Amino acid sequence: MSVAPVVQMQDIWKTYDTGAVEVHALRGVDLEIAAGEYVAIIGPSGSGKSTLMHIIGCLDVPTAGEYLLDGEDVAELNENQLAEIRNKRIGFVFQQFHLLPSLDARRNVELPLVYAGVGAVERSARALKALEQVGLSERAEHRPGELSGGQQQRVAVARALVTNPSIILADEPTGNLDSVSTNDMLGLLSELHAQGRTIILITHDQEVADTAQRIVYVRDGQITADSAQNKPQNEVVHLDNAVSRAAGDVKTAEVIKVAGVAKAGKAAKAGKAVVL
Amino acid sequence: MNWALTVATAFEAIRSRRMRSLLTVLGIFIGIASVTLTIGLGEGAKLEITNRISALGSNLLVVMPGSGNAIFGGNTLRSTLTIEDAQMLTDSEVAPDIAAVAPIMMTSSAVSAGDYSWTTTAYGTSPQWLSVRARSLAAGRFFTQMEVDDAAPVVVLGTNTANELFGSIEDAVGRAVLMGSAQYNVVGVLLTQGSMGLMSEDDLVVMPWTTQSQRLMNGTNKVAVIYVAVATEGQLSQAYQETYAALLASHGLTEEHPDFGITSLQSIMDVVSSVTTLLTLLLTGLAGISLLVGGVGVMNIMLVSVTERVKEIGLRKALGARPSSIRNQFLVEAVFLALFGGLLGLALGYLASAIIPGLIGLPVVVSVPASLIALGVSALVGVVAGVYPATRAAKLAPIDALRSE
Numbered sequence: 001m002s003v004a005p006v007v008q009m010q011d012i013w014k015t016y017d018t019g020a021v022e023v024h025a026l027r028g029v030d031l032e033i034a035a036g037e038y039v040a041i042i043g044p045s046g047s048g049k050s051t052l053m054h055i056i057g058c059l060d061v062p063t064a065g066e067y068l069l070d071g072e073d074v075a076e077l078n079e080n081q082l083a084e085i086r087n088k089r090i091g092f093v094f095q096q097f098h099l100l101p102s103l104d105a106r107r108n109v110e111l112p113l114v115y116a117g118v119g120a121v122e123r124s125a126r127a128l129k130a131l132e133q134v135g136l137s138e139r140a141e142h143r144p145g146e147l148s149g150g151q152q153q154r155v156a157v158a159r160a161l162v163t164n165p166s167i168i169l170a171d172e173p174t175g176n177l178d179s180v181s182t183n184d185m186l187g188l189l190s191e192l193h194a195q196g197r198t199i200i201l202i203t204h205d206q207e208v209a210d211t212a213q214r215i216v217y218v219r220d221g222q223i224t225a226d227s228a229q230n231k232p233q234n235e236v237v238h239l240d241n242a243v244s245r246a247a248g249d250v251k252t253a254e255v256i257k258v259a260g261v262a263k264a265g266k267a268a269k270a271g272k273a274v275v276l
Numbered sequence: 277m278n279w280a281l282t283v284a285t286a287f288e289a290i291r292s293r294r295m296r297s298l299l300t301v302l303g304i305f306i307g308i309a310s311v312t313l314t315i316g317l318g319e320g321a322k323l324e325i326t327n328r329i330s331a332l333g334s335n336l337l338v339v340m341p342g343s344g345n346a347i348f349g350g351n352t353l354r355s356t357l358t359i360e361d362a363q364m365l366t367d368s369e370v371a372p373d374i375a376a377v378a379p380i381m382m383t384s385s386a387v388s389a390g391d392y393s394w395t396t397t398a399y400g401t402s403p404q405w406l407s408v409r410a411r412s413l414a415a416g417r418f419f420t421q422m423e424v425d426d427a428a429p430v431v432v433l434g435t436n437t438a439n440e441l442f443g444s445i446e447d448a449v450g451r452a453v454l455m456g457s458a459q460y461n462v463v464g465v466l467l468t469q470g471s472m473g474l475m476s477e478d479d480l481v482v483m484p485w486t487t488q489s490q491r492l493m494n495g496t497n498k499v500a501v502i503y504v505a506v507a508t509e510g511q512l513s514q515a516y517q518e519t520y521a522a523l524l525a526s527h528g529l530t531e532e533h534p535d536f537g538i539t540s541l542q543s544i545m546d547v548v549s550s551v552t553t554l555l556t557l558l559l560t561g562l563a564g565i566s567l568l569v570g571g572v573g574v575m576n577i578m579l580v581s582v583t584e585r586v587k588e589i590g591l592r593k594a595l596g597a598r599p600s601s602i603r604n605q606f607l608v609e610a611v612f613l614a615l616f617g618g619l620l621g622l623a624l625g626y627l628a629s630a631i632i633p634g635l636i637g638l639p640v641v642v643s644v645p646a647s648l649i650a651l652g653v654s655a656l657v658g659v660v661a662g663v664y665p666a667t668r669a670a671k672l673a674p675i676d677a678l679r680s681e
Contacts, residue, residue, distance in 0.1 A: 059594060059674045080598045086674075087596020094678065098591045102292045114281055115596040159595070 004071040006166050006198050007033035007056060012065035014051050014221075025051040026062070027221040033200065035166075038193040040201045040212035048221040050171070053202045057092060057169045058085045070166050087115050091160025095172035097152045099144040099159075105131060106140040109159045116163060130158040134188060150181030157188060161197075168192065171202045186211045282601070286609035289581075290616070300577040301617025303570025304657060308621025308650050309628070310563035315646050316629045318556025320639035322549050329545045335375075335509050336408065336541045337516055339502040339523070355498035356527065356535040359485065362402075362502045364522055371518035373511040374504050376404040381488050382500040387481055388454045389441040396437050398455070398481045400488025408505040416449035416464030419484050427486035431460045434480040435468040455481070458491050512540055570617065571657040578610050578665035582672075589669050590677025603670035610662025611655050618654025622647055 014026040025048045033039050043049040054060035055067060058074055061082075067074050069089060077085065086092075091112075099108045109127040118126070131137050134154040144152050153173060160168050170189065174182040190211060193199050201212055209215050217225035290297045341356040362379035365371050381400035386393055399405070406418045419430045431453060433441070438448040445465045452459045460483065469477035489496055506515045516538055523536055582589070589602055625647075629640040 054675050057594070059678070080600075083593065083596050083598045086594055092594050094591075096587075098587065098594075098678070100588060100591070102288060111592070112595040115592070115598075115601060117278070163596075 004068070005032045005034045006037075006070060007031060007200075008066075008068040008071075009055075010066045012052075012055060012062045012067060014048075014055065014060070015063045024221050026055070028065070029218075029221075029223055031216065031223060031226075033167075033198065035198050036193075036196050038190070038199045038201070038211075038213040040203060040209035040215045041218055042203055042206065042209040042215055043218035044204055047218045049202055049204075049218045051221075052218060053169060053171055053200070056167070056200060057090050058082045083115075087112055088163055089166040091163060091165040091168045093153065093156050093160050093168065093170040093173045095175035097144070097149075097156050097176070099152055099155055101144050104141050104143050105136060105147065105155045105158075108144070108155055109162050112159060112163045126162055127158070130162040131155070133161060134158045148181070149177050150184050153177060153181070153185055154188065157185075157192075161192070166198060168197055168199045169202075170199065172204070173201070174203070174205070174208055182208070279604075282604050282608050283612075285605055286612050289605075289609050290612055296577065297613060297616070300574055301570070301613050301620065303573040304567060304614050304617030304654055305570070305621045305624070307563055307567030307570045308618045308654055309624035310566060311560055311650055311653075312622055312625025312642060312647065313628050313632070313640070314559040314563050315556060316625065316640040316642045317632075317638060318552055318559070319641035319643060319646075320633075322552045322556075323641055324639055325548045325552065326545060329541055329548070334540075334542050334545070335506050335512065337504040337506075337512065337519060338539045338541070339504060339519060340537050340539070341500070341535065342537060355500060357499045357502055357523075358497045359489075359499055360497065361523060361526060362499060364526060365502070365504060365519060370522050371515065373506055373514040373518055375507040375511075376408050376505040378402050378405040378408040378503040378505075379485060379499040380405070380501045380503065381485050381493060381496070381498070383488070383492055385455050385481065385492060387437065387441065389451060392441050394437060394440045396434070396479050396481055398483065398488055398492060400483055400485035400493070402485060404505070405482065405503070408503045411469065412467045414445050414465045414467040416462070418464055419482075424484040424486050427484060427490050429458060429460045429487060429491070430463045430483060431455075432464040432466060432482040433462055434466050434478040434482075436479040437481060438462075438465045440479075453481075456492065460487075509542070512542065516540065567653065567657060571614070571661045574610055574613055574617075574658065575661035575665060578606060578613075578662055579668070581609075582606065582665045582669045585669075586672060586677045589672050590674045590679075593672070593674035594678060599670040602672075603666045606666035606669045607659065607662045610666065611658035614654045614658025614661065615651065618651050621654070622650060625650075 009029055009031040012026055012029040012031075013024065016023040016025060029048075029052060031052075041049050041052060051060070055062050056069075058069065058077075061075055061077075065075075069085065072085075074082065074085060092098075099105075100111070103111075106124065106127045109130050110123045113123040113126060128137060128140060131140050134157050136151060136154050136158065139147060139151060139155075144155070147155065153176075157168075157170075157173075160170075168189075173189070174185050177185060186208065189199055189201065193213070199212075201209070203209050215225075215227040216223055339357065339361075357379075359379055362377050365374055366377045368374075378401050383398050383400075384395065385398040386395050387398075388394070402424060403418060403421050406412070413432070414435060416432070418432055419428070422428075423430050433448055433453075435445060438445050441453060442448040442451060448462050448465050451462050453462060454460075466478070466480075466482070485499075504515060504519055506512055519538055520534075524531065524534060527535060529535060592602060592605075593599075626642055629642045632638065633640055
């Protein structure tokens with residue numbers, strides 16, 4: 001059904017030269033994500049998953065390797081071109097929400113459109129529509145301070161949606177949320193996935209990752225397992241039962257996907273396979 | 277991002293931090309206020325001096341005894357100028373460019389009328405004095421050449437002198453005053469002129485020089501000053517040359533050792549106004565230093581602001597802001613802050629300009645061009661103060677910016 005993959009990475013390296021030592025944050029990552037996939041990238045802190053996310057989101061460029069986003073090589077792009085890519089192709093959702101406190105919800109959602117040069121009337125209309133999609137239309141005139149954490153993150157999702165990007169890149173979107181809001185948020189992401197959006201979720205939380213359709217394990221700068229391939233890429237030495245869990249969960253997730261996404265969050269949370 | 281939105285964003289950032297914005301621009305506020313006021317005071321002083329001097333007539337040369345400069349002293353007690361010198365200058369063969377000459381003998385004298393007595397300055401001069409000094413009469417007439425020839429006992433009083441002696445100007449004309457033992461008829465009263473420095477132009481007695489010489493000054497032919505008037509300002513330098521040559525010749529002197537000095541009112545005016553301009557510049561420079569300090573203040577706060585808003589910058593970049601958009605945002609913010617301070621400063625400057633003349637009696641002239649320049653300077657200060665912080669903000673890597681806690 002799909003043409004070129006949205007994300008196509010080949011042997012991506014990211015090296016930080018701290019002077020004394022070279023730190024290899026990523027050591028040869030190969031990753032392909034097709035349009036419409038819901039992928040969780042999971043790994044402990046220091047695993048390189050944040051670096052991977054930065055590169056996927058064009059917030060950073062790889063030291064070596066080839067990264068094609070929507071078939072376009074982004075390694076060679078300059079600051080302005082990267083800004084445009086981030087603006088048009090990526091929708092970010094951050095752990096700390098990152099809403100501007102002085103702007104109300106609608107105007108926060110409008111921000112990416114502002115940088116895209118969209119006129120005021122269209123901006124407002126699109127922002128309201130995005131807020132409606134996340135179920136917050138009646139809160140459009142509220143400032144972040146007047147919204148709960150879960151609502152703020154919904155505003156952030158609306159902001160990520162508003163430019164109609166190729167990828168929604170969510171970096172620990174539930175990290176600052178309580179369990180109710182977490183379920184809520186994961187449900188929302190599943191819903192967006194069901195609508196055909198490509199979602200990449202970065203997390204260290206297995207339960208959160210379990211809501212995704214596919215799970216990519218990152219450790220020490222390498223992809224150690226990818227549920228899409230159903231087997232670890234590298235040696236299995238330090239891989240614990242996470243892999244087997246992942247394998248099981250993928251089946252679960254796929255079953256759920258078939259059944260419809262509405263219950264996905266709850267099911268994942270319960271950690272059970274849902275048999276229909 | 278277009279400019280209207282950039283401006284709106286900057287404006288919002290300033291508005292959301294009102295107190296800090298106000299404190300940030302304090303330096304510029306004070307700087308612009310003091311620049312405005314200093315220039316206003318300088319211009320006011322210049323205007324006042326110019327008005328006073330030009331009231332005397334700018335087509336005038338002043339010949340004074342002594343070799344020094346007429347304004348900055350150098351008057352010798354021994355007068356070297358005589359009535360004959362003055363009469364020589366009226367000769368159109370000697371000095372064709374001179375229109376009128378008024379020699380002045382000066383002495384202090386007590387004047388009385390009835391029970392009232394008053395000490396004033398007596399001027400003995402020619403009928404040309406009236407036109408040469410650009411004076412006019414409030415009542416009566418000036419004395420004539422015939423009265424000079426006859427050494428007639430007639431006087432013209434200054435406004436204040438007339439008021440002191442007779443209570444009113446109208447009452448003075450036709451009455452008699454006593455100076456020494458002699459009686460003089462008051463034929464006219466001068467129109468008020470105001471004071472020029474310490475010398476009142478309204479407290480004086482003017483009479484034919486012959487009368488003054490014979491009756492008050494023991495028949496002297498020495499004069500304190502000779503006023504020389506030309507018909508048009510263009511003749512001034514010609515008249516200067518003629519006067520200079522004629523006096524040197526008649527005194528038998530060389531150019532190296534003149535015993536008189538010639539000054540034009542224009543040159544006095546030039547000197548005075550250049551002194552005032554210099555003072556104004558100096559004070560403006562001092563006020564400008566506070567503007568500089570104000571600019572540094574703005575830069576400082578903008579740097580703090582960039583550091584504080586690292587997350588906001590990172591977010592904006594993640595959402596697709598180009599480095600130039602971020603730079604413009606902070607630059608416009610700095611310029612707005614500075615302009616805001618400049619406007620407040622102008623307001624204070626204008627307010628002070630309205631109040632100060634009433635307090636210290638000095639005129640303050642606030643000029644619109646100077647105000648516009650002041651605003652322009654504030655904006656420039658904003659640009660200069662904003663460039664570095666804005667560039668820093670623009671260069672922030674989005675990941676570093678987002679990561680910071």
